Amino acid sequence: MMKKSILLAAVIATISHSPVFAGGSLFGGSEGGDAGAIYGGASIGQSSDSTCDSVIDQAGALLGDFECPTPSGWKVFGGYKVTPNLAVEGAYVDFGEASTSGAIPVIPGVNAVPNATDLTAQATGFNVSGVASTELTEELNLFGKAGMMMWEKETTAKIQGINTLSTTNDGVDLSLGAGAEYKINDNWGIRGEAEHFNGLNNNLYSVGATFATF
Numbered sequence: 455m456m457k458k459s460i461l462l463a464a465v466i467a468t469i470s471h472s473p474v475f476a477g478g479s480l481f482g483g484s485e486g487g488d489a490g491a492i493y494g495g496a497s498i499g500q501s502s503d504s505t506c507d508s509v510i511d512q513a514g515a516l517l518g519d520f521e522c523p524t525p526s527g528w529k530v531f532g533g534y535k536v537t538p539n540l541a542v543e544g545a546y547v548d549f550g551e552a553s554t555s556g557a558i559p560v561i562p563g564v565n566a567v568p569n570a571t572d573l574t575a576q577a578t579g580f581n582v583s584g585v586a587s588t589e590l591t592e593e594l595n596l597f598g599k600a601g602m603m604m605w606e607k608e609t610t611a612k613i614q615g616i617n618t619l620s621t622t623n624d625g626v627d628l629s630l631g632a633g634a635e636y637k638i639n640d641n642w643g644i645r646g647e648a649e650h651f652n653g654l655n656n657n658l659y660s661v662g663a664t665f666a667t668f
Contacts, residue, residue, distance in 0.1 A: 494532035497662025501527035501549040525550030541585040549577040572612040579605030593637045603629040603651045627653025
């Protein structure tokens with residue numbers, strides 16, 4: 455909780471010391487196109503966690519017949535355009551809940567019968583990135599981003615006849631992303647992007663809507 459508070463304070467400090475609060479217009483309209491604009495949006499998509507595949511590959515027959523599902527993820531984000539081609543962006547990301555069921559096979563000395571097992575994993579995080587963009591056409595922009603993600607992940611295994619095991623991990627790690635945004639009009643746009651979150655070993659592929667004040 456303290457780590458999240460520190461990250462939010464850093465985002466607020468960054469925005470509050472920007473030119474838009476130092477005499478510029480809160481709603482853009484500054485010289486240099488959309489520099490000074492504030493924007494926000496929301497996206498939904500698919501989360502791909504390769505950690506699941508890695509665990510199953512290493513454990514082999516111990517885990518029995520399990521598959522790695524692809525959960526739905528979503529995020530809300532907002533940012534400030536320092537220049538027409540450079541922005542600072544913050545986001546809250548929910549990677550969704552991945553759940554699967556299977557049976558641990560009979561293992562001599564461990565279990566006499568197959569044990570039904572339910573596995574669930576859920577991760578969330580706060581992300582802060584620098585975003586660089588380039589204009590292909592008047593309506594279409596490409597962008598790349600790099601930043602840091604403060605994340606938390608909870609994994610639970612409910613094993614029938616044995617126990618319920620739960621672990622929680624957290625950290626602060628690198629995030630990378632790239633995508634494209636199509637401007638519908640001066641305020642509304644559609645964004646598609648792919649992001650990688652190194653600490654979670656997770657990819658998020660999403661599509662969403664954006665609203666800007668320019």
